[in-house]
Amino acid sequence: MGFDASLPVTAQMLIGGQWVAGRPGAVIEVENPADESVIGTIPDGTAEDAARAVEAARRAQATWAARPAIERGRAVRRLAALVSERSEELAGLITREQGKPIGQARGEVGAVIGFFEQAASHAHRIEGDIVTSDNPDEEIQIRRHPHGVVVGLTAWNYPAALAARKIGPALVAGNTFVLLAHEITPFSGLFIAALAEEAGIPAGVINVVTGRGPVVGQALVEHPDTGLITMTGSNRAGREIFRAAAEGMKVLRLELGGKAPFIVMEDADIDRAVAAAVTARYTNCGQICTCNERMYLHRDIADQFLEKFVAASRALRIGDPMGDPDMGPKVSGPEVDKIKSIVDAAVAQGAEVLLEGGPLTEGEYAKGHWYAPTVLELKDNASPVIAQEVFGPVVPAVRVADFDTALHLANDTDYGLSAYVFTQDHRRLMQTPYRLNFGEIYVNRANGEQFQAFHNGWNHSGLGGEDGKYGFDGYLRKQTLYMNWG
Missing domain, CATH: 3.40.309.10 (Aldehyde Dehydrogenase; Chain A, domain 2)
Structure with missing residues (x-):
């Protein structure tokens, strides 16, 4: 496995199936909030690292989408099983990088498994419609297709669960994924990505980059091959992503703050x-x-x-x-x-x-x-x-x-x-x-x-939503086909 969770962690990024260290000497220290000790380092990634990750995801996407949805779902179920096997290791990692009590961290790992299993259950539910046409010898088909490359930007409060909440449905829908692991709590996402390799998910389907949002995150959002951006974070960060995505007319799913x-x-x-x-x-x-x-x-x-x-x-x-x-x-x-x-x-x-x-x-x-x-x-x-x-x-x-x-x-x-x-x-x-x-x-x-419900905010709390059939549908886009056989 390309990620060793033993402390101190010296992490690398996963890009196109390769674990890469980034620029020599350019690292970010990760702190344990309970005692301020440094528990490891991550690469301080660049816009070029972001571009390579999106390009790797783009290259892998067509082949991944061509697999039957049930196969994609089985791969995500295997990932859920591996998380279950390594649950205590992941919980300890969450506690050390984020600070939540170990019992609550175990609950977060349970959510990771639940999000993956719920996503896999949608493999037989990618459905469309046939609509009656006004013309003879014709039908109208409403089809669903993946967006392509999905970029995930997650918050530091639930680093593992938020990653799983986005990765699972994106993959089952036929997208590939690039995760920016938050620089405060990066190790959980990298750990999950390493387990995805063990689960047999092909190279390039899941990529994880590390670094700072204004550099790496902005490059991911603005990349022309990014099809959908799903983000959980502050209202301020959501506004910045909204502006950065506007030029490319990107599809956004933003879960922002609450009061x-x-x-x-x-x-x-x-x-x-x-x-x-x-x-x-x-x-x-x-x-x-x-x-x-x-x-x-x-x-x-x-x-x-x-x-x-x-x-x-x-x-x-x-x-x-x-x-x-x-x-x-x-x-x-x-x-x-x-x-x-x-x-x-x-x-x-x-x-x-x-x-x-x-x-x-x-x-x-x-x-x-x-x-x-x-x-x-x-x-x-x-x-x-x-x-x-x-x-x-x-x-x-x-x-x-x-x-x-x-x-x-x-x-x-x-x-x-x-x-x-x-x-x-x-x-x-x-x-x-x-x-x-x-x-x-x-x-x-x-x-x-x-998991089976729908988690979404109104007003300044966001756009779109996550979970259940409505959340899953957001990882698909609709296509209308006028089929005339006359």
């Missing part, structure tokens, strides 16, 4: 809502795009809810992620600084601190990027902690008089990815999907999308 409202009404099961709010805020140290980012609590239950929520937040165990605590570190120092600046601004504008967490810098936390749970109470939406995506273990709460007010405040955002509603009122439940402007809504439950 999920968490609405709890007076008739909700409070204990259930508190447990869900804790899970939806603090899993992966709050670094999930669907996280509980702001809570709107009916005034009749706000005191009860906040008392229990603050107590549960304070009780969370924070520590070495290999020891499987409740919460590990933030992914990087700049991320801690960003959160602190948002909280400081909110407090300066009058936010009440219900639980003062903040950066942890002493004792066992002297090394690493640690931030303790923080709970704030505000009067309305006029605060940066309400407007900006925090992406960390900080949550503001606002009291509301009624359901209408909660919905109004929830919709007062540019984002539109996920939302939560806790109520037992049938009328409110029926109104929710019509009145909440979000692509994904969790009712009386915590977050956690399922």
Whole structure:
């Protein structure tokens, strides 16, 4: 295998079936966020590396697409099986490069397997239509074809799962793939690519390049042979990709940031809502795009809810992620600084601190990027902690008089990815999907999308979507054939 996961990792890029080191001496160090130790290096790739990867994918694509879909699906199933066999190794790698507790990393590996298996299940579902023609001796056929070369740009919060979520359906649909492994968490994607070689996936079908987004990512997006770009990341990065792809009229699938409202009404099961709010805020140290980012609590239950929520937040165990605590570190120092600046601004504008967490810098936390749970109470939406995506273990709460007010405040955002509603009122439940402007809504439950569903954002949270039959269909393009035999 061309990738050795033993530490420290000296990684190479996979281009056209060859593991290549890139420019001599041009490397990026990868850090363990729990102790700031360097766990390995990756090549600091160039635009030329990106071009070679796209060209290798283009050369491999026609032959790959010519294989029956069931064969492509079997190859992806073999890859899923190999991930299962090496699951503990991959989980340890995820924890060391990203910082999530090992139990949550094992859950991410389970998601990798699930995404691959779900993708493989679509091999018999690449379907078209025959439409009646207005002309005699003619039929109209609507066919589906792969886009060709798919470029995947993934975020650092779920480096393995996000790669699998894109690679699996792209390959089963008949595309080839170029992954830019995020420079903060690159090793998971490289590990999966090495397993793909073992699974017998041909050279050039999966390529992985490393480096910095403004250089390698931009070159991948702008390359004339790139057919589809699928990206998970920040709203800022999505806008940059949108602009870079415009000249070439590229097809885009962008899953961007979120600012999920968490609405709890007076008739909700409070204990259930508190447990869900804790899970939806603090899993992966709050670094999930669907996280509980702001809570709107009916005034009749706000005191009860906040008392229990603050107590549960304070009780969370924070520590070495290999020891499987409740919460590990933030992914990087700049991320801690960003959160602190948002909280400081909110407090300066009058936010009440219900639980003062903040950066942890002493004792066992002297090394690493640690931030303790923080709970704030505000009067309305006029605060940066309400407007900006925090992406960390900080949550503001606002009291509301009624359901209408909660919905109004929830919709007062540019984002539109996920939302939560806790109520037992049938009328409110029926109104929710019509009145909440979000692509994904969790009712009386915590977050956690399922493989067979559809994960998509509205408004500034993105374009397109992933998962299930609707997500799979995005990796195919339609062709209309007017078949006249007269």
